[in-house]
Amino acid sequence: MTITDAPPGTRPARRRTIGTVLLWLLLLPGLCWTVIRLGGWEGHSPLVPLLAFTPYVAVGAWVPALIGLLTRRRLPGVVALLTAVALAACVLPRALPDLDKGLSRGVALHVMTSNMLFGGADAATIVTLVRENDVAVLAVQEFSPGAERSLAEAGLGDLLPYSQLSPEWGATGSGLYSRYPLTGTGTRINQGGFHQAYGVIQPDGAAPVLVESAHPLAPAGLDLLAGWAGDMAAEPRADPAGTARILLGDFNSTLDLAPLRTLIASGYRDAADTVGRGLVGTWGPYDGDPIPPVTIDHVLADTRIGVQDVTVHNVPRSDHRAVIAGLILPMAS
Structure with a gap:
């Protein structure tokens, strides 16, 4: 049975489930990036040149965070928000003068x-x-x-x-x-x-x-x-x-x-x-x-x-x- 064939009461729930899965897929790369960046675990991997572009990833990380919060998907929204905040904490101080x-x-x-x-x-x-x-x-x-x-x-x-x-x-x-x-x-x-x-x-x-x-x-x-x-x-x-x-x-x-x-x-x-x-x-x-x-x-x-x-x-x-x-x-x- 397809989504269109499902009973009317189950269609919104299935759409929400699919949306939640897509949100997790959207935030996962940023989450992995954050873990590697915070841990300094790039080692001798191909991630070394990629991590140079972390400031751009830090900006993009706010997209799944905002989607999660606006659509009230609590768990992925919170994870995405924490990811965005962590990357911002890595990058933003460079634009602020030290005391x-x-x-x-x-x-x-x-x-x-x-x-x-x-x-x-x-x-x-x-x-x-x-x-x-x-x-x-x-x-x-x-x-x-x-x-x-x-x-x-x-x-x-x-x-x-x-x-x-x-x-x-x-x-x-x-x-x-x-x-x-x-x-x-x-x-x-x-x-x-x-x-x-x-x-x-x-x-x-x-x-x-x-x-x-x-x-x-x-x-x-x-x-x-x-x-x-x-x-x-x-x-x-x-x-x-x-x-x-x-x-x-x-x-x-x-x-x-x-x-x-x-x-x-x-x-x-x-x-x-x-x-x-x-x-x-x-x-x-x-x-x-x-x-x-x-x-x-x-x-x-x-x-x-x-x-x-x-x-x-x-x-x-x-x-x-x-x-x-x-x-x-x-x-x-």
Whole structure:
């Protein structure tokens, strides 16, 4: 007997049952997503790149919640509502400035990171951003010999005369430019083959700070997930007893991925998250690809360093946007 053949009194009950089943099917993906996100259980699975889009899932999770509440389906409605609230709790704080932004008095320092997309990003735009935003430290990723030449021709050396450079053709090169002399310089090579240039600066009146251009492998395929996880685990942790650190670059990770949260928990602040700009996209559609924007470029500052502001800027011929952070360094003791 079909629904249309059923006795009139049973038809609404069957329709309601079918509606309830459909609602459970609608909310189940968001529920599973929430459990994995809260537990940090993505591991080396294909879920790693998907979790970068958690902010979009957080918005969509309100659809089954509203349907459940409006149709008075109590149990699935409550489950859907709890799911939506949990995802909102993960995502929404990034759009709200923290009460504690760290040090408020000290030596001001503007830093910038820019992924140059195989070295082809517009060098003139990068140099203009450095000049107009008083940038004292620039970290570049996907830094090629051609990029080194184009930045030099655009006049970067006049603004940031000190450098630690490791250019390579392709995506693996790294560079660090500074207004201040660099000491203790070097380049680390990650498990995934990407370079990370680093060095110590000490602006006048400030304590020394170690700055590093971060670039772990991208989790762009199943065969790369282990390398990405290894690179993230190898990123230098904050050392409360040692020199303060600033890690800035393309982390190929959003705050919805457990390895990045673990790194930050060692003693860093995510600058954009701190000032309420943590949902501003830095990678995705900026070179024309139909990809929703996500935030994978970060400035991580030791908790002994204050965060004042963060701005994000388009750079022609790159799929990444440049991130500029205004920081406050502790005074020299």
